[in-house]
Amino acid sequence: MGAVELTPADRLDTPPFAGMVPAPPVILSAPTTDVSTAPPDSAALERDIVARYAHQPLAQLLGSKTREPGMANRIARALVKEAKRLQVEPSLLTGVLLTENTRLEVDAVSSQGAIGLMQVMQFHAGEFDCESDDLRDVEANICHGAHVFGRYLKRTGNVKRALLRYNGCVRGANTPNCGRYPAKVLRAAHQVRHELLKYSTTQ
Numbered sequence: 001m002g003a004v005e006l007t008p009a010d011r012l013d014t015p016p017f018a019g020m021v022p023a024p025p026v027i028l029s030a031p032t033t034d035v036s037t038a039p040p041d042s043a044a045l046e047r048d049i050v051a052r053y054a055h056q057p058l059a060q061l062l063g064s065k066t067r068e069p070g071m072a073n074r075i076a077r078a079l080v081k082e083a084k085r086l087q088v089e090p091s092l093l094t095g096v097l098l099t100e101n102t103r104l105e106v107d108a109v110s111s112q113g114a115i116g117l118m119q120v121m122q123f124h125a126g127e128f129d130c131e132s133d134d135l136r137d138v139e140a141n142i143c144h145g146a147h148v149f150g151r152y153l154k155r156t157g158n159v160k161r162a163l164l165r166y167n168g169c170v171r172g173a174n175t176p177n178c179g180r181y182p183a184k185v186l187r188a189a190h191q192v193r194h195e196l197l198k199y200s201t202t203q
Helices: 042-053 056-065 071-086 090-100 138-156 159-166 178-202
Strands: none
Touching (some): 042 090, 042 178, 056 071, 071 090, 090 159, 090 178, 159 178
């Protein structure tokens, strides 16, 4: 699967890592709000920052959203790990997480029963090769959520459709306006990338 290029065109770009077979570009609708002035090669720049600084830039970004010591570091480390496994940029997974759980509440449970940081349904617990089945555990929740999203991304080959499925918006009947979910995630991902690209200029 190719790199997710979060430019205003919101296309699935390629290739993220050497040796991967490029996937054909997939054009998505642009977010309604342009929150980033990132250049066209921003996906490559993000990968370079992650390669040089690992999860630290993302941890710094998430630190403002939680008061629990060490929580931002754990979340960022897990997001970078799972993004590498999926071969997407961390900003995309972070966009999903922040859309699902803005306050980074590990014990959050939705009215539908979705649990934790990435709001994973309980029936997914133990379905994947994660270190724990406890969806209230930071690393386990992100591992499960990333696997669920990755499964849909592999099936559809399309970020927008994968996000719709992640949100359960297959027929549009689960939640009001669920069709807007992909745009919300991509706006959040744009903002995350925009902030990550600032990191190299401050070091």
